[in-house]
Each structure stands twice: as structure tokens, then as C-alpha cells.
Amino acid sequence: MEIKVLGPGCANCVKLEELAKTAIKELAMDAKIEKVSDIREIMKYTMSTPGLVVNGKLKHSGKPLPGIEKLKAMIEEEV
Amino acid sequence: MLKQFADYVTFTLLKLQPTSHAGDALNFFIYDTLKIFLLLTTIVFVVAIIRAYFPPEKTKKILSHKMEYIGNVMAALLGIVTPFCSCSAVPLFIGFVEAGIPLGVTFSFLISSPMVNEIALIMLWGLFGWKIALIYTGTGVLLAIASGMVIGRLKMERYVQDYVWETKVGNMEIVQTSFREKIEYARDYTTDLLKKIWPYVIIGIGLGGIVHGYIPAELVVKYAGRDNPFAVLVAVLIGIPLYSNAAGMIPVVQALVGKGMAMGTVLAFMMSVTAISFPEAVILKNVLKMPLILTFFGIVTAGIIIVGYLFNAIL
Numbered sequence A: 001m002e003i004k005v006l007g008p009g010c011a012n013c014v015k016l017e018e019l020a021k022t023a024i025k026e027l028a029m030d031a032k033i034e035k036v037s038d039i040r041e042i043m044k045y046t047m048s049t050p051g052l053v054v055n056g057k058l059k060h061s062g063k064p065l066p067g068i069e070k071l072k073a074m075i076e077e078e079v
Numbered sequence B: 001m002l003k004q005f006a007d008y009v010t011f012t013l014l015k016l017q018p019t020s021h022a023g024d025a026l027n028f029f030i031y032d033t034l035k036i037f038l039l040l041t042t043i044v045f046v047v048a049i050i051r052a053y054f055p056p057e058k059t060k061k062i063l064s065h066k067m068e069y070i071g072n073v074m075a076a077l078l079g080i081v082t083p084f085c086s087c088s089a090v091p092l093f094i095g096f097v098e099a100g101i102p103l104g105v106t107f108s109f110l111i112s113s114p115m116v117n118e119i120a121l122i123m124l125w126g127l128f129g130w131k132i133a134l135i136y137t138g139t140g141v142l143l144a145i146a147s148g149m150v151i152g153r154l155k156m157e158r159y160v161q162d163y164v165w166e167t168k169v170g171n172m173e174i175v176q177t178s179f180r181e182k183i184e185y186a187r188d189y190t191t192d193l194l195k196k197i198w199p200y201v202i203i204g205i206g207l208g209g210i211v212h213g214y215i216p217a218e219l220v221v222k223y224a225g226r227d228n229p230f231a232v233l234v235a236v237l238i239g240i241p242l243y244s245n246a247a248g249m250i251p252v253v254q255a256l257v258g259k260g261m262a263m264g265t266v267l268a269f270m271m272s273v274t275a276i277s278f279p280e281a282v283i284l285k286n287v288l289k290m291p292l293i294l295t296f297f298g299i300v301t302a303g304i305i306i307v308g309y310l311f312n313a314i315l
Helices: A011-026 A068-077 B002-013 B021-052 B056-063 B070-081 B086-098 B103-115 B118-128 B130-153 B162-166 B179-214 B217-224 B231-242 B246-258 B263-275 B278-284 B290-314
Strands: A002-006 A032-036 A051-054 A057-061
Touching: A002 A011, A011 A032, A011 A068, A051 A068, A057 A068, B002 B021, B021 B070, B021 B118, B021 B179, B021 B246, B056 B070, B056 B086, B056 B103, B070 B103, B070 B130, B086 B103, B086 B162, B086 B278, B103 B130, B103 B263, B103 B290, B118 B130, B118 B246, B118 B263, B130 B263, B130 B290, B179 B246, B217 B231, B231 B263, B231 B290, B246 B263, B263 B290, B278 B290
Parallel strands: A002 A032
Antiparallel strands: A002 A051, A051 A057
């Protein structure tokens, strides 16, 4: 499982990364979280940051951030 | 009903005199606070539902086949409903340019989106009435259209950072959401927003109450009234660094209008608060070269000043 958090480094991007970490811990999953801050890389997926990509699929973009339960569901959908 | 409640708390519970400065200021404060929060909660929620139907990816798609002029008009109108924050201005700009949207059309969007936002509209509606809110919206959209057209005519494409033209954008998918999810989005959006702006609203209304109760009208008329030819200019300059505090500024301005500040000056001030910001300029530096940033801010500032003088002359 590969999770990408897309964001140039704003407060919400940091928060989303924290949320994603908590989510995989709670799901007891073996997943790699990658922080993507290069704008060219981000643009491959979305224009609204922060974004969440699970196994190459965009699951969330923009504000407001998803809650922890929603986030877990998004990750589980792609298992 | 809100008025009765405010009267009850100030004059019956706290036994303040309606004619005293303190009574007047507190009554004003309670009434406005209740009204504004009621309006903010309901309208932000409704607007957020509408916004859920217009993610930036969709706006980009709509605009990508548009020519200049008609494109400027559409971009300015879509700017009202597309959620935008200056932190995602860079990916948005690159996305628009890459989709072949003309530079001037992109600017019409970038100007209208922060300026004609629901918070400014609600505050104006709640405190000044729907006519002023409508005038603000109409003028804001026209200003965005006109400024975008001027920038388009100036042919400043060479002042866009070179890498922007080379960036390849993936086939962005729009995350499909059900109506239920849109409602949830609207709920989260409203809560997030209220959490962020409530202190500014309270402080703004508090300051407004003080102005209302204590600042003499002659003073306001002298400096911010219709007869001071520099009022618009100064108001616009003061507004520039107050970025994103529309919620806090409008109550203060409303109290000043009660004391004789001219309406055109108010509109110009509000527009400069919402439309021009230093943080945004710093962010845009990532995609634009200096001459284009300066042109952009110069044209918008000039437009706002014209709006101010125009409405001082006719309102």
C-alpha cells in the first residue's frame, strides 16, 4: 500500500499527514506514507491541496480535511 | 426578536440606560453578534453545498474552451462559487494555464474569487442591507472582468515563470461525491470557517460598538466623509494589509458609516481588504515574474479607487 499526501507545506497538509499516520496505525496496516511537496508532482493529481492519493488514486482534495473515520474508509476502499 | 433579546439583556437585566454610551454600545454589540452568527451559520452552509458542485477541476474544464471576453465574464462569475484559498493559488494557476485558458481569463478568476466571497457578502447584507451587498457583488464581478481583459490585452505571457509552461498536468479526476457527502462537506466547511473567524467577528463587532457609542460623528465626517477627496485613497491603502479579515472589518466600518463615512469609500475599503494581499503576492511569485505581479496589483488597486470615487459621486 502506498499513500501520498500532496501539499506544498501549508498547515492543513501537515495535519493531513498526521491524520494519515494515525489512520494506518489504527488499521494496523503496512503502508508507506510519502509527503509530496513538488508542485509538478502534485499537479499530476489535483489543483486543490492538500490531497490524498492511495495506490495512485486520488481520494481527497482540498479543505476541509476528512475526519479520521472517513480517512480510514478511504484507505480501506483501496486495499 | 433578536432586538428584543438585546434590549432585555442590556436594559432590563443589566439596568443600563438606553441613552448612556455603555448601554448603547452593549445593546449594539449583543444584537449584531446574534444576527451575524445566525446569518453566517445558515448562509455559509448553503453556499458550501453549492460550492461542492464546483470543484476547481470542474471550473477549469468549463473555462478551457472559452475565448477571451466571454471567458472573462464566465471566469469572474465562476470565481464566486469555486472554493479558493490563496494557499492553492499556485496549482490553480498552473492548471488553468496548462488547460489553455488565456492569461487574462485566469486573472479574472483570481480577482473575483477572493473578492466576491460569501463572508464579505453575508456581513454586508447583515449590516448594510441587500442593496449594498448586491452593489458590492456586481461591482466586484465587473472589476474582475475588466481587470482580466486589460491584463489579457497587455500580452504579458513572457512574465509567467518559465517552468509553468513546461509543467505537464495529469488527467485530473474529479472525486465524485454523493449528495450526502456534499452535505457533510458543507457541515465541516461551516464548522471550520466559524472556528477560524469567530474571534475576528466578536472583536470587530466590539470595536464597532465602541465606535458607535463613543466616537463623535464630526470626526468621522471630517476624515472619512464625502468631502474629503483623499478618503478613498487612504481607505484603500489601509485595507491592503488587512487581508482576509473582512469578517472583522465590516462591523467597524458599519459603525463608521453610521457616523458619516461615505459609502463609496466603504466599498473601496472592503474591496481592498478582500482583493489585494501581500501574502498572495508572495505566493504568486512562484508562478509570476515581478512585472506581472506589479501590473496585476496596480490594475486592481486603480480599479478599486475608481469604484470608490464613482460611488461617492452617485450614492
